[in-house]
Amino acid sequence: MTFNDLGRLIILAGIALILVGGLFLVIGRVPLLKHLGHLPGDIRIEGKNYSCFFPLVSMIIISLLLSLALNIVIRLINR
Numbered sequence: 001m002t003f004n005d006l007g008r009l010i011i012l013a014g015i016a017l018i019l020v021g022g023l024f025l026v027i028g029r030v031p032l033l034k035h036l037g038h039l040p041g042d043i044r045i046e047g048k049n050y051s052c053f054f055p056l057v058s059m060i061i062i063s064l065l066l067s068l069a070l071n072i073v074i075r076l077i078n079r
Helices: 003-028 031-035 056-077
Strands: 043-046 051-054
Touching (some): 003 031
Antiparallel strands (some): 043 051
16 A cells, blocks of 8 residues: 555545534434434433433434435445
8 A cells, every 4th residue: 555545545534524524413403313312212220329321212213214224225226
């Protein structure tokens, strides 16, 4: 790997980070997604000196949405 290749790789990684950061900014403004982590079925256990949080329902919803998106992308690529 030459320095030119390494430079291109670092630039692409930087662009990818900018895109992911922008995506997080956009997602943070969607009102429906602000409720993730506070849904019925998300388990929160709090004691005097500890707290434990299991976002079960939120993780199931995220998993379903990502699976749907991935299936759509794969079907579009395989055309």
